[in-house]
Amino acid sequence: MTGVLPGVAPMAVPPGAFLVVATLLFAIGLAGALLKRNALSIFLSIELMMNAVNLLFLTYARMRGDLAGQMIVFFVIAVAAAEAAVGLAIFVALFRAHRTVDVDKIALLKW
């Protein structure tokens, strides 16, 4: 079966506005991921970037009147939950071993 958004009314807000918000959000997340030195803050920034992409998916789903975009967002959120659990566990283990989560100090595999 194909998912079709029921009775899609014309959008009051131009879809381009949503797209611009999403891209700006992605850029902000990227800036955070590049500028932060704390592994947890970098992780948070990546979550923000994922949400920017989710917003993009929702916008396109609305524009096309197709539920597949919303479905993908559902899966992204679920995978993000799994990823957050494992990632945070890694940080906890890392902190036990090195007493820090500063990515400048954790450079064992860097060179």
Added chain:
Amino acid sequence: MPALSGELVVFGFASLLVLAFALLMVVQKTPVRSVLSLVVTFFGLSVLAILLAAPFIAALQIFVYAGAILVLFLFVIMLLNLKEEAADKDDRPVQRTLGLLVALALGGLLAGATLRAPLPPRGTPTGTPIPMPDEIPALGRLLFSDYLLAFEVLSLLLLVAAVGALLLSKRRFE
């Protein structure tokens, strides 16, 4: 010029909230404050999702993201007792500038590209038309028909992730 409808006002307010608190999240030095700023961002994003006719995703955004994932972040931050980012001694100004430039350039590039891209055509509805108020049942039907395999794989992934997280954060392998 479009009339200033209520929807437009809500959109302006929500997107301003989202962007402002996302910026605040990046600027904050303390991880706890970063997380709290991100909570506000996620609430704004769920308002945007409602504007995009996705109430289920909006609810999910608040339940899963703000309610579960960010709370997990808060737990870990407080468990590790992270202080400020070591006063952030600016010992690598080149990388900072470069990072900022890259982020700005990519943001401009993406915004320009998305605005210039041809908009996808409205899909031609092929399924049986669904009555107006409920798309959540439609989503559920879709989830358990077309996406059933992905859904089952996802549940397995969550189980594996939970076991893996448990194993990783165990104090010692015995």
